[in-house]
Amino acid sequence: MIIVAIIAVLVLIFGIGIYNSLISKKNQVANAFSAIDVMVKKRFDLIPNLVEVVKQYTQYEGDTLTKITELRGKAMGNHVTEGDKLAIDQQLGAAVKGLMVSVENYPDLKANTNFLNLQSTWTESEEQIAAARRNYNASVTSYNNAVMMFPGNMFAGMLGYQPMQVLAATEEERKNISAKELFNN
Amino acid sequence: MDVNYTQNGKLQSVLAELEVERKKVLSANTQGYGAIILGIVLIVALAVMGLLVAGMVTGLAAIIFGGVILFRISDAATDYKNRFKMDVVGALLSNVDQSLTIQPDRGIVEGEFRQSQLFTTDPDRYSTEDLISGKIGNTSIYFAEVHAEYKTETQGKNGRQEHWHDILKGIVFVADFNKNFNGVTAIRPKDFGSSIGAWFAKNIYSFGDKNIVELENEAFNKNFVTYSTDQIEARYILTPALMDRLCELNQRAAYAISVSFVNSNMYIAFPLAKNYFEAPLFKSLLNADALNEDLSVLHFMYAIVQELDLNTRIWTKQ
Structure with missing residues (x-):
């Protein structure tokens, strides 16, 4: 009788452990996603300053600047889903990268301290977003393993937990940004 | 970066100078420790032969003689070690990079x-x-x-x-x-x-x-x-x-x-x-x-x- 009770208690503790583990993994995924969001917002905040500085020195980059401003406006709008925001962020990243390359034609701008600061802050935020995305993917992988493998899959079925998609790796996540490539020095 | 330190004239002259020091320290060490070992051997050997007092006198004399040699060279030995680090390792370092x-x-x-x-x-x-x-x-x-x-x-x-x-x-x-x-x-x-x-x-x-x-x-x-x-x-x-x-x-x-x-x-x-x-x-x-x-x-x-x-x-x- 006592043995049965002990086994029952052990099974209960084990079950609670698995259940809690699933919940905390799911929460961690949500947490990791909001971390990307924070980093992306931080990057969006750099845009107005960047546009202002570049505008002062360049005459021919109007189109790129308008596109960048528009993209930021779209991302900051009220009716954007999280997925869209990430997609806009990617486009924005590509547009700014293009801008950084064309800056080569403006020696005055290249020498501007304000611009140089913005440039390195931008690179930093790029890597921080890459890190946040990798963190999100690690959390999703850990959650997916728990949901799909025995015995977690039994609880996952009851809770209605489904496996999630990882984010596709961007160029920045695959390689380290090289100063030479970026600034073409 | 000059990898081949043997080409470095200044370093070579420091090494030649230090080599003299090294030989001095080595020979003093050999003499000093040799005398101490000889002293111990003398004490044991003469004691076994029943000549404990003679063994103690000659043995201790040899040990003290060895100790004095080691004591007198100790400053030179420390100096040799320090100069090796400062001059030789220092020169190797500046060969690798001037700032090191x-x-x-x-x-x-x-x-x-x-x-x-x-x-x-x-x-x-x-x-x-x-x-x-x-x-x-x-x-x-x-x-x-x-x-x-x-x-x-x-x-x-x-x-x-x-x-x-x-x-x-x-x-x-x-x-x-x-x-x-x-x-x-x-x-x-x-x-x-x-x-x-x-x-x-x-x-x-x-x-x-x-x-x-x-x-x-x-x-x-x-x-x-x-x-x-x-x-x-x-x-x-x-x-x-x-x-x-x-x-x-x-x-x-x-x-x-x-x-x-x-x-x-x-x-x-x-x-x-x-x-x-x-x-x-x-x-x-x-x-x-x-x-x-x-x-x-x-x-x-x-x-x-x-x-x-x-x-x-x-x-x-x-």
Whole structure:
């Protein structure tokens, strides 16, 4: 009788452990996603300053600047889903990268301290977003393993937990940004 | 960078000068220790022959004579060792990079060693020497020899016995890291205990160590377990490229390295089998390969900045 009770208690503790583990993994995924969001917002905040500085020195980059401003406006709008925001962020990243390359034609701008600061802050935020995305993917992988493998899959079925998609790796996540490539020095 | 130090005229003349010193110290040592050994042999031999008093008198005289020789050469011996470090190692250093200098009496202080969190065990006995520092490109570096040990005690037949075990005997290398960070990230070689910890963290989340960072580089995970106070920051520091480079560095090192990122510095511990930058006594300084081992260690340390790409300063930290 006592043995049965002990086994029952052990099974209960084990079950609670698995259940809690699933919940905390799911929460961690949500947490990791909001971390990307924070980093992306931080990057969006750099845009107005960047546009202002570049505008002062360049005459021919109007189109790129308008596109960048528009993209930021779209991302900051009220009716954007999280997925869209990430997609806009990617486009924005590509547009700014293009801008950084064309800056080569403006020696005055290249020498501007304000611009140089913005440039390195931008690179930093790029890597921080890459890190946040990798963190999100690690959390999703850990959650997916728990949901799909025995015995977690039994609880996952009851809770209605489904496996999630990882984010596709961007160029920045695959390689380290090289100063030479970026600034073409 | 002049790799071949034998071409360096100034260094050659210092070596020739020091070689004379080395021979002097060696011959005094041979005479001194020889006399002491002779004295002991005399005491034992004459005592066996029943001539204890004569043995004591001649033996002690020989021992005292030996002691005096050793005492008289001790200053010259210390001077030889110091000059080797300052002049020879110093010249090797400036051959590698003009900014590098050596301070033989200084090292990495124990407080910094503890703070670096390279190892989980705190040392009970600590010694350090041969601090080498400089600036390679934009990156300030310093490294020193460190010997950190911890103590265990066992209760034996003859009372308590102390046993000393190495935490690290080798070199701790410190570089100003090229990115800003606030937390602590430590990368330690994978051993049995940490593997179990990592397994728990991965499979049974609620029982595992929440500081363990699961990275996506399989080769890296096979060699190391990564701990961090901040999961995202750890990935910000450990880019896929840096993970690859650390794996390469680990392969080139003789023993498994430990790495940590603390207080805006990067720390790397290299366990080594011997004490480097020491003046040889029994080998000639004029041998073509006399300094090769020291030089290869210096080149290894110097190359780290390049290998880990620490001179790339495109982030806000300059």
